[in-house]
Amino acid sequence: MATIGLLLNFLVVPFFLSTFVFGYSPNEVKQWCSQTPNPQPCEYFLSNNSNPTYQAQSINQKSDFLKISLQLARDRALIEHANILSLGSECRNQLERVAWNDCVELYELTIHKLNKILDPKTKYTQFDVQTWLSAALTNLETCKDGFNELGVQDNLLPLIMSNNVTELLSNTLALNSNNGGESHLHQESSYHHYKDGFPTWVKQSDRKLLQASSPVSEANVVVAKDGSGKYTTVTAAINDVPKNGSESFEGYQDTLYVHAHKQFYRECDIYGTVDFIFGDASAVFQNCNIYARNPPNKTNTITAQGRTNLNQTSGIIIDNCVVTSAPDLKAAVPGSVKTYLGRPWKEYSRTVFINSFLDSLIDPACWSEWNNSDFALNTLYYGEYMNKGPGSSTANRVNWSGYHVITNETEALQFSVGNFIDGNSWLPSTHVPFNITI
Ligand SMILES: *[C@@H]1O[C@H](CO)[C@@H](O)[C@H](O)[C@H]1NC(C)=O
Ligand SMILES: *[C@@H]1O[C@H](CO)[C@@H](O)[C@H](O)[C@H]1NC(C)=O
Ligand SMILES: *[C@@H]1O[C@H](CO)[C@@H](O)[C@H](O)[C@H]1NC(C)=O
Ligand SMILES: *[C@@H]1O[C@H](CO)[C@@H](O)[C@H](O)[C@H]1NC(C)=O
Ligand SMILES: *[C@@H]1O[C@H](CO)[C@@H](O)[C@H](O)[C@H]1NC(C)=O
Ligand SMILES: *[C@@H]1O[C@H](CO)[C@@H](O)[C@H](O)[C@H]1NC(C)=O
Ligand SMILES: *[C@@H]1O[C@H](CO)[C@@H](O)[C@H](O)[C@H]1NC(C)=O
Ligand SMILES: *[C@@H]1O[C@H](CO)[C@@H](O)[C@H](O)[C@H]1NC(C)=O
Secondary structure (H helix, E strand, C coil): CHHHHHHHHHHHHHHHCCCCCCCCCHHHHHHHHCCCCCHHHHHHHHCCCCCHHHHCCCCCCHHHHHHHHHHHHHHHHHHHHHHHHHCHHHCCCHHHHHHHHHHHHHHHHHHHHHHHHHCCCCCCCHHHHHHHHHHHHHHHHHHHHHHHHCCCCCCCHHHHHCCCHHHHHHHHHHHHHCCCCCCCCCCCCCCCCEECCEECCCCHHHHHHHHCCCCCCCCCEEEECCCCCCCCCCCCCCCCCCCCCCCEEECCCCCEEECCCEEEEECCEEEECEEEEEECCEEEEECCEEEECCCCCCEEEEEEECCCCCCCCCEEEEECCEEEECHHHHCCCCCCCEEEEECCCCCCCEEEEECCEECCCECCCCECCCCCCCCCCCCCEEEEECCECCCCCCCCCCCCCCEEECCCHHHHHCCCHHHHCCHHHCCHHHCCCCCCCC
């Protein structure tokens, strides 16, 4: 039987790829779903009351199941998008309307990402897919954050978030994360297709998007002091971003919102107080100057990274930067202000400081809790590798299990520009200088 199946596949598939299908059984689906972090919605939607197009497909290997899981996430996101649209008339005020409108757009971005992955014409690497899925998930979280931050979470939000799209996306992230890069979604896809220095998947319209500035942009970002990085997609959260290239981000709370996707900052000056570099992108800051200011409530937190899922590619990497006091903080009463490198905005917050100069302003504990609670202390990942300067001693650091003094170069290398944001595949074409390794 197995031999015949194999033979049939061999003979038939090349000729009837899209029409000859075997379909899957409920037991098969149960078995595959059990390998995901959220088996219940997986089974629920793929077995009984599901769209017959999934059931018509056979699952011979993991990539088949990943494809069905992606289709399912996309279809549920489409249904949820329609649901959100239909709720528009229920907005009671302008704030709700703003949050609602963002959610409509954020779901569109998520659907767009999933369609792009499912499009047989798209070329990508397994790493690209993981980055896009990470961003797709971040969009849903940002939708929720909008209602919470505007203080209007009681009316529409419960109706919007009680779908299973987040769980279904987590499943795709888990399935793709150990896909090992060996099986592809599309036979014709292969690794590293790049043309004219751009990955071939960057369409003309997306190149335009790369230059846009939007609060929910999904584009890769390059920012450099000399202006050579012309893609300065940052966000509404940044006030007064210079439009002509000399990149300095000056603010107090929440200065620089690194929302999603791959981002690279080189030789930038960043000023702020509370959570001044925050968000859920895969962001590397290289050769930057980070200046903490004198804050009203006497506590600074330089980063607040917002990863919500262990399998997301996101994190904030501070590489070969200088962290010091802005003039107003230098002038403050010594010891009156505590400055921390970061605090966990979300459950899987991930931030690493590498080869950086940490001035004496850094508190010996170095990392701060979120709102004095034990939130995320075991799930976050905070690391320090080969930093120098009076604030760099790790002797009195926090003792959380998620905190790591990294001494192993191999471990640190996963946070290099080459590995963390796949820099070689997209930075050369921007002509921004970068160090590929740490
Ligand atoms: C979400 O999935 C669960 C099964 O895990 C199901 O009972 C529930 O009805 C689903 N919710 C929606 C809105 O489809
Ligand atoms: C599917 O339907 C069968 C029979 O109607 C039922 O026993 C089973 O619980 C259902 N499974 C799900 C995931 O809804
Ligand atoms: C992450 O992916 C792994 C498989 O690669 C899976 O076992 C794990 O449950 C996933 N974690 C989450 C939080 O989804
Ligand atoms: C760039 O910004 C600087 C300072 O704001 C200004 O003086 C200069 O004229 C700007 N250059 C261009 C080309 O817009
Ligand atoms: C400092 O004040 C800001 C609001 O201005 C607040 O968001 C932040 O959590 C405060 N930080 C601490 C550590 O209390
Ligand atoms: C901080 O914790 C207090 C007490 O648990 C709570 O009332 C408050 O809402 C929390 N604030 C934030 C921003 O999480
Ligand atoms: C970690 O440090 C805190 C105080 O900073 C202390 O109360 C706690 O016992 C320590 N935990 C461990 C496991 O050492
Ligand atoms: C460093 O980490 C790598 C990968 O985790 C491991 O194989 C290697 O043995 C480690 N080296 C040292 C010196 O601990």
